Amino acid sequence: MEIWSANSDGYSFVISFFETFAGPGFHGRPGYVASWRPLYRGRGAIKIIGSPFKSFDEAEAACDAMLKHLMSDQVVIE
Template sequence: MLSILRDLPYRMAALQFERAVEGMEVWSANSDDYSFAISFFKSFTGPGFHGKPGYVASWRPLYGGRGAIKITGSPFKSFEEAEVACDAMLKHLVGD
């Protein structure tokens, strides 16, 4: 499914991720009253985030104080796959 999403026209207006925390592998982007984050998990032990290795994508509304919701398919093998999943979730959330 992700390979299909990569070619859709809405990818032209994709979320623009920026590093959110210096020295950590965390990126964030905001659009249409939603916040998205991608974090890189290296392993279950050692320094950094712990969990199944890969890129974990999540979203939450910008307002309202709700916690983040992990995007189905996380962790992803690449940053690009996580980014595509975030774009697809934004498209779903805004109903286009």
């Protein structure tokens, strides 16, 4: 498993690469799974829609789009 992580504007983003989802707790097709969570609220991660992605670039673009959405005035995270 490979993991990439970054923090921006109070949010944490993680991209994990799984070659196989055959282990305990892992089910589905292999690829890049992108997730986010509020950085300082102690909440679990939320998988970004579309995961797993075929490439790292797709997963990174999904994280960028999610951050833009979260930073808009329309989203309130409690």
